Amino acid sequence: MGRRRTALFLSAFALLFSAAAEAATLDRIRDSGVIRLGYREDAAPFSYADQTGLPAGYTVQLCQTVVNAVRAQLQNDAIEIKYILVTAETRFAALQSDDIDLLCGASTVTLERRKEVDFSLITFVTGSSVLYRKDGPANFLDLVGQKVGVRAGTTTDEGLKRALKEEGIEAQTVALESHEAGLHALETGEIAAYFGDRAILAMLGSKAENPANLVLSDRFFSYEPYALALPLGDSAFRLLVDTTLARLYRSQAIAKIYRANFGNSQMSDLLRATFTLQALPE
Structure with a gap:
């Protein structure tokens, strides 16, 4: 009986720890009033520093939309954005070391990377x-x-x-x-x-x-699905990010964000299909 009680206690503790970990990002943002977005300055048109030195780009705009959703969920319009510069080499380590809450770059989803960080719904497809x-x-x-x-x-x-x-x-x-x-x-x-x-x-x-x-060149040598990277195991935050993206994909807002960053470049059929397939219902 003692062993059973111990096992039940440990299981309950594990569940509580897991739930706390899942809510960690939103809780920290609520307590600090700040959300930290990692961005790159050399990955235009997805993530870069504009002529005034401010973060800009397609993926940065997607992250800004996520920030608005965070403000709405936490009922705090005063939540500030803190932009943190990362590089291709340091971007995922910044998530793992809790230096940023969301990575707003040009990040390809791979199974190997999913061992270290989580990814949102696909945000872009290239090669x-x-x-x-x-x-x-x-x-x-x-x-x-x-x-x-x-x-x-x-x-x-x-x-x-x-x-x-x-x-x-x-x-x-x-x-x-x-x-x-x-x-x-x-x-x-x-x-x-x-x-x-x-x-x-x-x-x-x-x-x-x-x-x-x-x-x-017109030739493609690989398939590169991009997504927003976020802390591993934080399902509550990931659900909020995915919900925000799915709502964008169900509306015309994603087309406006695309045109703002890619100009007259036509959206590929593959990218249109990607948005359609990921326009998940509520």
């Missing part, structure tokens, strides 16, 4: 591709013996090495500290091509000194 110079290699197979740049600390880094191996191409991969550094290396001829998520490459190419000198 890795290649940006070339017009006077350089014309296609991926021409990269034999060339230097190919990629942003360090991203899934595209691994994707590039995998794509080169699958094609039997011996090329030197160069890990760069930012997408802007990759663009500079490409324009100055330090690398023959730059590998990255196609949506980011499209925006990057438009910022070049001479965009007409660059060519963006």
Whole structure:
């Protein structure tokens, strides 16, 4: 009987601890009056610092919509946003160390990453591709013996090495500290091509000194589903985030956010289908 009581006590304690962990984010926000959003400054048009230095981008706007939902649920319109700069290398560690509450970047959902953090409903769908110079290699197979740049600390880094191996191409991969550094290396001829998520490459190419000198490949080398990353095991907060996104997807608001960040670029059929499939009912 003593062992049974002990087992029941431990089970009850575990349930209480689990419930407390699940509510941790919203409780902390309620107590502090602050929600901390992690953002990147080099992942336009998803997450970047604008000309005034303020966080901006498609994913940042999605997070701002989540903040409004948090304010409504906690009945506190005075909850402040604290933006915390993260990098491709530090973003998930910032969640694990409780430095941020929500990651508003260009983060690909992978099963390996789900061991460390949770993810919301999918927020965008893209894939890795290649940006070339017009006077350089014309296609991926021409990269034999060339230097190919990629942003360090991203899934595209691994994707590039995998794509080169699958094609039997011996090329030197160069890990760069930012997408802007990759663009500079490409324009100055330090690398023959730059590998990255196609949506980011499209925006990057438009910022070049001479965009007409660059060519963006139509080929996709991977499937990259983006989502908002949040603390592992906090189901209450995740439900609020997913509910906010599902409501966006059921309305025209998501189209407005898309146009505000991608301009005249047409939304792909795949992305439209993604929003439709995730417009979950209440």
